[in-house]
Amino acid sequence: MTHPLSKKILGVKASPTITLNAKATAMIKQGLPVLSFAVGEPHFPTPQIVVDKAIESMRAGRTKYGAAGGGPELRKAIATKLERENRLKFAPEQIVVGIGAKEILFHLMLTLLNDGDEVLLPAPFWVSYADQVIAAGGVPVIVPVPDSFPANPFDIAEIEKYATPRTVAIVINSPNNPSGYVLNEGKLREIGAWLSKKDWWVISDEIYEYLSFDIEQKSLLEICPDLRDRFILINGFSKSFCMTGWRVGYGAGPQPVMNLVRSLQSHSSTCLPMFIEDASIVAINGGRELMRAEIAEMNSLRKTAIAEFEKIKGLPIVEPQGAFYVFLDLRPFMANTGRFKDTMAICEWLLNDAHVALVPGEAFGAPGFARFSYAVAEEKLREGIARIARALA
Numbered sequence: 001m002t003h004p005l006s007k008k009i010l011g012v013k014a015s016p017t018i019t020l021n022a023k024a025t026a027m028i029k030q031g032l033p034v035l036s037f038a039v040g041e042p043h044f045p046t047p048q049i050v051v052d053k054a055i056e057s058m059r060a061g062r063t064k065y066g067a068a069g070g071g072p073e074l075r076k077a078i079a080t081k082l083e084r085e086n087r088l089k090f091a092p093e094q095i096v097v098g099i100g101a102k103e104i105l106f107h108l109m110l111t112l113l114n115d116g117d118e119v120l121l122p123a124p125f126w127v128s129y130a131d132q133v134i135a136a137g138g139v140p141v142i143v144p145v146p147d148s149f150p151a152n153p154f155d156i157a158e159i160e161k162y163a164t165p166r167t168v169a170i171v172i173n174s175p176n177n178p179s180g181y182v183l184n185e186g187k188l189r190e191i192g193a194w195l196s197k198k199d200w201w202v203i204s205d206e207i208y209e210y211l212s213f214d215i216e217q218k219s220l221l222e223i224c225p226d227l228r229d230r231f232i233l234i235n236g237f238s239k240s241f242c243m244t245g246w247r248v249g250y251g252a253g254p255q256p257v258m259n260l261v262r263s264l265q266s267h268s269s270t271c272l273p274m275f276i277e278d279a280s281i282v283a284i285n286g287g288r289e290l291m292r293a294e295i296a297e298m299n300s301l302r303k304t305a306i307a308e309f310e311k312i313k314g315l316p317i318v319e320p321q322g323a324f325y326v327f328l329d330l331r332p333f334m335a336n337t338g339r340f341k342d343t344m345a346i347c348e349w350l351l352n353d354a355h356v357a358l359v360p361g362e363a364f365g366a367p368g369f370a371r372f373s374y375a376v377a378e379e380k381l382r383e384g385i386a387r388i389a390r391a392l393a
């Protein structure tokens with residue numbers, strides 16, 4: 001007889017985006033002609049000057065433990081970026097750098113939540129928030145995709161219905177994964193005015209910041225500075241600088257919160273490798289300008305994806321303004337065929353029969369939808385959409 005496993009952790013599912021990508025990769029290894037549009041990862045290489053800096057730094061022996069929460073130079077570079085690009089003032093001490101934004105978010109949930117505390121997650125939302133909340137002992141309160149979606153992507157009146165006296169936090173993510181919506185200044189102002197009347201922690205995941213194609217994505221904190229004492233900004237290098245595998249993300253927020261996030265890191269991953277920090281400084285100092293070509297190319301892929309999907313009859317899409325996903329509305333297809341019980345089943349069928357990997361909307365609290373990542377080479381993008389068109393026909 002062994003002791004029972006943690007009830008809390010038994011409630012956590014493995015990340016479906018990561019699992020699906022692994023499944024598609026395994027099928028490709030077996031020789032199957034699978035095209036994966038499942039994982040959220042820019043296909044461009046990391047900028048060469050960033051790679052060169054890491055190599056130079058490793059050669060110089062910068063291969064030891066760094067500081068928990070990030071070294072002072074990197075934190076200072078991030079503070080400078082937040083001031084230069086986002087007009088936000090954070091002291092370097094208020095910034096914690098971790099192994100991806102994912103780790104920062106995980107430690108943040110552990111820091112903010114007591115058992116039973118509720119966190120509002122307006123769907124569609126990125127898959128990991130809910131499981132991180134569960135792992136921290138909290139309760140993810142999923143606000144289902146409202147009828148007003150996507151016309152009104154963040155429906156305050158709907159969200160309000162799910163608030164309770166146990167609500168302690170809300171997660172906002174714009175540009176949005178999985179649906180590509182971008183909250184404009186007017187909408188941010190409205191959200192800020194609403195949140196000013198609450199006492200919740202506001203977790204603002206701004207990781208797709210550079211990938212807002214029609215308007216500049218402003219931070220909610222710039223628009224509504226009086227949220228400052230309970231606002232935690234999350235950002236990272238994975239999407240902006242095509243550095244998913246380097247695992248660099250950061251959070252900026254109130255000092256007492258960030259101190260605890262840093263402490264947790266000192267007991268888990270400890271720190272980032274120094275050579276990765278050195279390279280990250282080159283990236284963040286280069287800023288948006290360094291990524292100009294990639295951002296333009298991503299926008300062109302977006303336009304191609306929209307145009308190609310719009311040719312498929314009976315498949316409405318959420319037209320993305322940011323990030324690099326097209327959110328497909330499979331509800332009419334399901335109703336017409338009567339053959340599939342959910343989008344999970346459609347995605348399984350598409351993977352096995354049409355050899356295209358998508359992520360079912362269930363993963364994002366949005367049954368009836370599926371996510372297609374267009375951060376791939378144009379040829380693959382066209383072939384993938386053609387396969388979906390043939391399969392649905």
Ligand code: PMP
Pocket residue numbers: 040099100101102103126173177205207236237238244247248249
């Ligand atoms: N937030 C969102 C919305 C994401 O899509 C991702 C992608 N993985 C993350 C956070 C975490 O990114 P990372 O851990 O690679 O910094």
Ligand code: GLU
Pocket residue numbers: 015017018038039040041102126127128177
């Ligand atoms: N954020 C990406 C996605 O949604 C990367 C995978 C992950 O971390 O979930 O696919």
